Amino acid sequence: MPQPDRKEPATHFGYREVPESAKDGLVSGVFHSVAGKYDLMNDLMSLGIHRLWKQFATEASGVRAGFRVLDVAGGTGDMAARFALRVGWRGQVVLADINRSMLEVGRTRLADQGYAGNIAFVQANAENLPFPDDHFDRVSIAFGLRNVTHIDRALASMFRVLKPGGSLLVLEFSRPTISGLNRLYDAYSFNILPWLGRVIAKDEGSYRYLAESIRKHPDQQALQTMMEQAGFERVEFFNLSGGIVALHRGYKY
Incomplete structure (x- = not known):
């Protein structure tokens, strides 16, 4: 008997709808495409303010000497x-990224800056982290959650690898809360940002995707609810x- 067609579930890639199996690729x-110019583009796109956002997240993390920290979608290593x-020499940071x-x-970059000995690099999917249960004192994901498929x-994967008493920090683009800011933000995102991508990174399409992915990401309240549903x-x-930008923080008990 012929099997009925089962259409693969779809998800978003920016404003495009694509099969779930295609999104990671x-x-x-x-x-x-953008790896080589990623740090330069971050500085240009945010006028350097991304450094303040990341510093705020670092302070809010409460990371101390001797901690074991997982930085998911850690990219070029800012966090x-x-x-x-x-964490110092007694601690460890694991930078995990799928790319x-x-x-x-x-x-x-980190080797050139003199970081050695307490940072490990692991290629890993955020949805299926290859680490033991209850392993890390802190887990962080900065500007990466909106890119995962699920x-x-x-x-749930980050909750699993976090120790009881530990916390997750999610730093991500979100929804402007100041009246009138949305219009300016949209004009910048869909005009200036792709132009910068074309001129600096020679890749307009990738930066148009990044702007679209921000709009598809859950807003502040929705992400808070999702974290609570995951157990935080x-x-x-x-x-x-x-x-x-918003920083979300939740604890595992």
Whole structure:
């Protein structure tokens, strides 16, 4: 008997609808393309303010000497470097990223900056992290959650590897909360950002995707609910730059 057609579930890749099985490869292509210019583009796109957002997240993490920290979708190592300074020689930071090109840029960059000994690099999918249960004191994901195919699975995976008493930090673009900011933000995102991508990174399409992916990501309240559904408690969020970015923090007990 012929089997009935079972259409593969779809998900979003920016504003495009694609099969779920295709998204990881499409996202990987974006970051393979932009890896070499990723840090420069971050500075240009945010006028350097991304460094303040990451510093706020680092302070809010409460990471101390001797901690074991996992930085998911750690890319070129901005957060991993900050955590490495805090955990010291007795601690460890694991920088995990699904994209090999980003990992290679991160490894080279941190080595050039003198970081060695307490940072490990692992190619891994956020939805299926290859680490033991209850292993890390802190887990962080900065500007990476919106790129995963199943946010709920990624949150569950991060919850699993976090020690009881530990916390997850999610730093991500979100929804502006200041009246009138949305219009300016949209004009910047869909005009200036792709132009910068074309001129600097020679890749307009990838930066158009990044702008679209921000709009498809859950807003502050929705992400808080998703974290609670994954098992996190005392979940709270902090709006930064008028809600353009939000830091969510939740605990595992």
